[in-house]
Amino acid sequence: MYKQTEITLTPKSRGFHLITQDIDKALQQLPPVECGILHVFIKHTSASLTINENADPTVRADFESHFNHMVPENQPYYQHTLEGPDDMPAHIKSSLLGSSVTIPVTNGQLSMGTWQGVYCCEHRDHAGSRTLVLTLQGE
Amino acid sequence: MYKQTEITLTPKSRGFHLITQDIDKALQQLPPVECGILHVFIKHTSASLTINENADPTVRADFESHFNHMVPENQPYYQHTLEGPDDMPAHIKSSLLGSSVTIPVTNGQLSMGTWQGVYCCEHRDHAGSRTLVLTLQGE
């Protein structure tokens, strides 16, 4: 069984945002699978997806701080600068984190650890809404 | 065909560890698939999975050195510090490397390159055992 659906996330501020509830809500609207995998894909190159700690908001704040440190704006070697200082770092951060996450599904539920949640990582200063493609497969 | 199993890795020291044999052993206990994919997922946010060089232990030592350099402890901007100086870097390293790997399976075997192996990347100083969810699919 394969089912695909697209969801649109509301525009978010630059930073790391928990979206586990959005993913869960979309999953519950698909036919239940006993054993399978959910693939979540973001159709953009300046925002990304990752799985990390779901409880303390300072973890997400520290992610934003460290990614800004590790991939700074205005590096002298950047040539792709026309769309603003946040643009090229956004592309690099996106590839460091990745454009998809895949999560086991067991008895109709995401089989993540207790402390795991899905993040949408918004790397632009003034981004619009973001589209995700969810593909559920299993039996 | 979808089959899922959980395996528990013994506690490991901070660093990068080859676990191809653990994965292979678990794969051999599942029904064989001629053509498919193995998805390996770690249910934690301070350890991660990646695929890299399987022969020379200095590669894994250099991974540890470089990740400590690229994501240092005690950065002045870290706010999430209550669980020790190794905690926030562990979360960041986990997302840089990722919480899953997916590997083609051909004639019942992992279809990796000659030099590829699966690493469990332990980012905490004193971690316990780690749980992986393996989902095999194919036909």
Add this chain to the structure above:
Amino acid sequence: MYKQTEITLTPKSRGFHLITQDIDKALQQLPPVECGILHVFIKHTSASLTINENADPTVRADFESHFNHMVPENQPYYQHTLEGPDDMPAHIKSSLLGSSVTIPVTNGQLSMGTWQGVYCCEHRDHAGSRTLVLTLQGE
């Protein structure tokens, strides 16, 4: 339905290269799936795959510049140096970006965003050809 095929990429210079056309061409030679996923896996540990901006070549140039900055050659702590100064950084870059990408397939086509393309990231100075395993699944 699961179908697997291997493709060989011609040797590429060190840097980030768009390979969407190679992937698309291989996809069109597999049976069409209405809803599914394409998994692309690179069988090497010093080259990697990612999804990013498909239009402006300076984006790919800036990726190369920044990865060289973030994972420099000749770090004093590298022990794995026998195969040249580009070797250990190549391993680290490979794991930062990853050895596979997974892309939704809808009505026989890759369901990527308008600006997304697949990159082959070549991290060695004098690499040979690179082999990819493509696994298409769906119905």
